[in-house]
Amino acid sequence: MSELQLAQPDALGTAAEQSYVHPDVEIRVLGPLEVARQAAQVQLGGRKQRTVLALLAAEVGKRVSVDALIDGVWGEEPTAGARSTLQTYVSNLRGAIGDVIVRDDGGYRLATDPQQVDAVQFEQGVAHATDLVEKNPAEASQRLRAALALWRGNPYADLAGSFPLEIEARRLEELRLRAVEARIEAELALGHHADLIAELEVRCEEFPVYERFRAQHMLALYRCGRQAEALRAYQKTRAYLAEELGLEPSPQLHELERRILEHDKSLLLEAEPQVQTVSFLLTDVEDSTVLWELHTTAMRAAVAEHDRVVFGAVEAAGGRIVKRVGDGVDIAFADVGAAVAAAGEIQRELAAMRWDETGPLAVRMAVDVGEVEARGGDYFGPVLNRAGRMLAAAHGGQVLLSTDAHAALSATRSGWQAKALGEFRFKGIGTPQHVFQLLLDGLPSDFPPLRIDRLPPPLASGAFGRSVRGYELREQVGVGDFGIVYRAYQPSVGREVAVKVIRPDLVNQPSFVRDFESEARLVAQLEHPHLVPLYDYWRDPEGAYLIMRWLRGGALRQALERGPWNLEPAARLLAQVGAALAYAHRQGVVHRDVKPANVLLDEEGNAYLSDFGIAGRLADAANPGRVVTSSPAYVPPEELAGHRHTLRSDLYGLGL
Known part of the structure; x- marks a missing residue:
């Protein structure tokens, strides 16, 4: 599912208000009708049977009467056996996707979370993002692009002939048009006018009477210093409206032409970026990539709860969400004390929550403060690079403070505690950085060493290691x-x-x-x-x-202990490890010890085969027939029988 839905915990109704079944069902109507369960596409039968599901999806969570379904499938002249045929269609659909269609007071209801329908995700995402266009165009653009990416073609494209679906498709197409307009508006505010000109020329040709696209086109040209082209674009629209419809352009478009003629400087973006001191809190959900692979459905609910906690704490502390980065958030505050207060509140609330199969979401955080340039609702400057490096080095549940954040906090707030972690060099940052850890009452304070990109601090005398x-x-x-x-x-x-x-x-x-x-x-x-x-x-x-x-994602053994894997990520992992093993076999090398402990993962969940049993091979050479292992379940039968390992021995471990 897209990042868009993760930011929208407020679906059309909640699980407390409705009884949902089969939350693993995903229904896609922004294009030909598709249904997927656990990422596998479901066969839905013929057009009329598919139309029944589409009509229910258009009203997800609500009752649709039998008469309305018959009208939507057969039109004004249904067959004599339409009711019994409808029951057959519903029965067939239940067999294909589970009991997600329930009987409801003389009709049927699609009893799944509305967020499982891509049209609902799209509509809610557009509504939320449109509100952000003026105050945070960067986030608005990101959200609108995510919403528009859900489209695969015309809505209900394979179900022509159903009048209710044709009306719904036109409504969604109109909403899509407004979403594109809002995205372009946000990106104009970000100063992307030069990049938008070509797209807007195409939009104006495709929708010649949609004057908002022409206004945006004229503005983009004017901001690029192409005043004459902007005025010619206005005349082109004026001529089309006069010839085709006998109309003049709207007063708004005419006013924009006048302002361009008069070289109105207020149409231009501010030439000089604003420099200001801002405190930042950056967050990230640890191991979220693996969790999404393992628990796709449960993660939707878990991240929605995460968002509720984060957004509530940020609002209470007077912060502003700048943008989402994956499952994490970049947040700006007027002072560092507010950033630290929000960080502490988020960690306490998350620690107190009860989590389902995902287990607790461990969120790492970094707080920094410094001068940045403010442009188009976003911020730019070295302080964000430094905060990002600290965030990457942190562990779930840990809150790191930069030297500047620690100093600013010391000067303005009391009643907080932090401990120095030492001086570190981060990749891409020239000078060593002192890093501190915020201590929060009742929460863990001991974490592994930071995940540093470069140059960890020297080992102290008497410290671990050599x-x-x-x-x-x-x-x-x-x-x-x-x-x-x-x-x-x-x-x-x-x-x-x-x-x-x-x-x-x-x-x-x-x-x-x-x-x-x-x-x-x-x-x-x-x-x-x-x-x-x-x-x-x-x-x-x-x-x-x-x-x-060194791979930071740990071993497959630990990942499996968190729960079973879905088919798609398991197949991907098997393909990666299998390809590596096949390559080794072609080189004449037998692994001898294929097991989850010897499959390592990177931070993106990709798998790598390790430990080719050099020690085991050589130790066994002195004692042939001896079986020495802490993982007896993965020992192939030929080894138990005292025979030599072969290529088939590795396949035994891979299969398990």
Whole structure:
């Protein structure tokens, strides 16, 4: 579903007011009628049967009488058996999409959340965005583009002949026209006039009597210094109206022509951007990409609740939503105290909520303050870049403060607490930044180290970790059958890596000493988009070391513990891992240990096959037939029987 609906918790009725069934059903009418369940398209039968569903979708959540349905399907001359045929159609539709159609007092009702119908999403999104055009054109443009992106063609395009649907289609087309007009108005306010001229020329040709497009076209030309072309555009519309309709242009269009003739400077945007000091609160829902894949339907309700909490706290603190970024929000405040107050209120409310299958939504936040340029309802400046870098480094539930935000807060507010996290270098920011964490009563205050892009602070004396051949071990992240995995930092190239340290008692076995180099070299030569690359390797008496790419999304094992996956993301993951495994097999390499713990995810939910069992292969060489694993469910039958691993052994683990 689109980002648009996430910002609109106020649907046509609520789940408390209506009894909804099958919330996984998505109905699309902005184009040919389509229905999807869990992202899989449903076969709906013939045109008349589809028309029944479309008529109910047009009145989603409301009762539609049997007579109205018959009129919509058969017109003024229904067949003698229309009523019984209608019952058959309803029965067939229930078989296809579930009991989402319910009997209701002499008629039928589509008992699904109205937000499951794309036309409702579109209509509500346009209504909300249109209100923002003047006060926040950047967000208005973003929302209107999201709403318009729902369209796939003419509404109910495959159901011609139903009079009620033709009326509804015309209404939606008119709303679409107003949405395009509002989007262009917002983008003119943002100073995008040069980019809009070509589109507006096409719009004026397509809708020659729609004067608002011509007015916007004239204004865009004038702002680009093309006054003569703007006046010719007016004359073109005037001539068309006179020849085709015998009319003159509206007073509004005539007035715009006069102002252009007089070089009215008020038609131009402000040449100089306004510079002002603004406090910002940036938010982001941690792991939202994976949660959307795992719990598509539940996430709609969860993010709607998230939005309710965030928008309420922002309004109470006097802030302004600047724009949405994915499931997160950029918010502006007049002072940093209000930003911190809103952050604390949001975290407390979210922590106190009861969540369904998604589990608690963990929201990370960053607060910063500084001078920015205000243009077209949006802000621009280094402070936003810095806040964005801090946000990316934070963890769910954590609120970070910049040095400037901390100093401004200290000077203006009391009764708050923060702790210094240290000095860090963020990618793209030249000078080191001191970062603080806001402490909130009753909420967690201990978080893992920040997810820093570059140059973590030096290890303090006596702190965890040590350096091994130019890699600083920062944090133990896992323990396996043959060793320990660390998150580490490589200062020479400024990147984070994963370091696997294989146990000394294994690496000093004769077979391991003999074959380690050749086995590691074989794996290091594998190059595939969904294989975790092996950057470096070596052995010494204290252990063997494998240096690999660091992936921040964790292992598939942890993701599966949160709940089952839908078919589409599971198929995508299987395709990615399967392609990587097939490539390795073509190079003559058997993985030997395919299991969820050895499939790693990035922050977008893409899968990467890791850990080609170098330690296990070499340890087993000294003890053939021995089965040593903490995941016995993934051990293939041939290994249990004491035989060698084959390509089929990997397929066994992949299938599980």
